[in-house]
Amino acid sequence: MSFIDDLRKIKRGPAIMLQKDIGVILANTCIDKDSTVVDGGSGCGVLTANLARFVKKVYSYDNRKEFLEIARENIKKLGLKNVVFKNKDVFEKIDERKLDLITLDIKDPWKALGNCKKALKKGGELAVFLPNITQVHEFINKVDENFKVENVVEDIQRRWIVDERRARPENIGILHTGFLVFAKKI
Numbered sequence: 001m002s003f004i005d006d007l008r009k010i011k012r013g014p015a016i017m018l019q020k021d022i023g024v025i026l027a028n029t030c031i032d033k034d035s036t037v038v039d040g041g042s043g044c045g046v047l048t049a050n051l052a053r054f055v056k057k058v059y060s061y062d063n064r065k066e067f068l069e070i071a072r073e074n075i076k077k078l079g080l081k082n083v084v085f086k087n088k089d090v091f092e093k094i095d096e097r098k099l100d101l102i103t104l105d106i107k108d109p110w111k112a113l114g115n116c117k118k119a120l121k122k123g124g125e126l127a128v129f130l131p132n133i134t135q136v137h138e139f140i141n142k143v144d145e146n147f148k149v150e151n152v153v154e155d156i157q158r159r160w161i162v163d164e165r166r167a168r169p170e171n172i173g174i175l176h177t178g179f180l181v182f183a184k185k186i
C-alpha cells in the first residue's frame with residue numbers, strides 16, 4: 001500500500017486540503033529534509049502528513065481537541081514519527097522559533113501574522129490557504145512591512161475520461177477548492 005492509498009482511508013472530520021493544493025505548497029516553498037514547519041490547524045492531518053514526509057519536523061496546531069485527536073490518530077496510522085501535536089491556538093502563541101515554513105488553513109489567518117513574524121526565520125515562508133478571494137484580499141491588506149507577498153495562485157485541475165471511445169473532460173468534478181497566498185518574512 002502506498003501513502004496515497006493509506007491517505008484515502010483516513011478518519012475524516014473538518015474539510016481536508018486536497019493533494020492538488022498541497023502539491024503547490026510543496027513545490028513552491030523552499031522546504032527540504034532539514035526544515036522545521038508549523039502547520040495550523042491540523043484538521044484531519046492531511047497537510048501535516050504530506051509535510052512530514054518531506055521535512056525534518058512538523059509542529060501541528062489545532063485549538064479544537066476533537067480535531068487534534070483525529071489528526072493524531074491519522075498520523076499514527078500513516079506511520080509518521082516526526083510530528084508534534086499541540087492543542088493550542090495560533091492566534092495566541094506559536095512556541096517555535098526560526099521556522100522555515102508556516103502553513104495556515106484556518107479562518108481569519110491574518111490574526112496569526114504577528115505570531116508568524118516572531119516564529120519564522122528571516123526569509124522563512126508563509127503559505128495560506130483561503131477558499132474565498134475576498135479573504136485573500138483581506139489577508140493581503142493586513143500583511144505589513146515584515147512580509148513580502150510573493151505569489152497568489154489557484155490550482156485548477158480537470159479530470160479526463162480517456163478510453164477506447166472517449167477522450168474528454170469529465171462532466172462533473174471539483175470546480176473550486178481555494179486560493180494559496182505565499183509570503184516571505186523579510
Ligand SMILES: C[S@@+](CC[C@H](N)C(=O)[O-])C[C@H]1O[C@@H](n2cnc3c(N)ncnc32)[C@H](O)[C@@H]1O
Nearest residue numbers: 017041043044045046047062063067089090105
Ligand atoms: C480546514 S481545517 C484544516 C485541514 C487540514 N489542513 C487538513 O489538510 O486536514 C481547519 C482546522 O483549523 C483549526 N483552527 C481554526 N482556527 C485555529 C486557530 N486559531 N489555531 C489553531 N487551529 C485552528 C480548526 O479547528 C480545524 O481543525
